[in-house]
Amino acid sequence: MYTIGEFAIIVKLNKKTIRYYDEIGLFQPAYIDPNNQYRYYKREQINDLNRIIKLKETGISLEQVKNITTDSEDVSMKDIYNKRLSEIELEIEKLKKQQDNIKTLLSTSHAERNVNKEFDISKGYYIEQGLIVYQKTEKQKDIHDIINNFYNYAGNKVKLSSGHFFKRSLDDNSDGISEIFAYTTNASEELDIKTQTKELCLRILCDSIENRDLAYASLFDYAKNNNIVVGSIYERYKMNDGKMQIEIMFGIV
Incomplete structure (x- = not known):
């Protein structure tokens, strides 16, 4: 058997880390001398610790590593690595979005916006009567996933005669987008x-995504100042001369 110092050299870890793995029940010595509490390790344990090291190097938490290594069932390492790979790809996508946001912020003016920006508010039957194909959405689901899921759902089964609308609700039990729909013939x-x-x-045609929050605030202010009860809220994105615009509509009860 090997002392902890010898074993640390073999597996290229420091003694402190090996002791810590023992303390949390992740990797324990083959034998502990009852007289001096010295730890000793067997040659067969080299592969066990190397497996732990490789799992940790993929970014899997020590708690997860412990669950994997102590699982009595035959765990497929291929499945574990594929699952972790999927998690990493999601993390990369999230980091890319953060990177794009930072680049956008760096390229735009740092001047404070005028929160009292005025919008043209009009009233009309902007939500028309007709058949719609719709899909309920899950709470806190990413907006791009909502759109992709909707078009995969509709597919080539029906002809859509309009772009998609997002439907929101002021209900306390709702969270974000409650429905996505498009008109069909x-x-x-x-x-x-x-x-x-x-x-x-009530409708505002917002000139840019950056002013979406101010457009919503203006609609709520207008409704309150004119004693208008707001029902469902609709949102539709449009391209105009290469620039994204948002059409925001408040249903009047």
């Missing part, structure tokens, strides 16, 4: 299709 038994009624709305 034909029905399908394979999809969730219903008739959308004509709806009187």
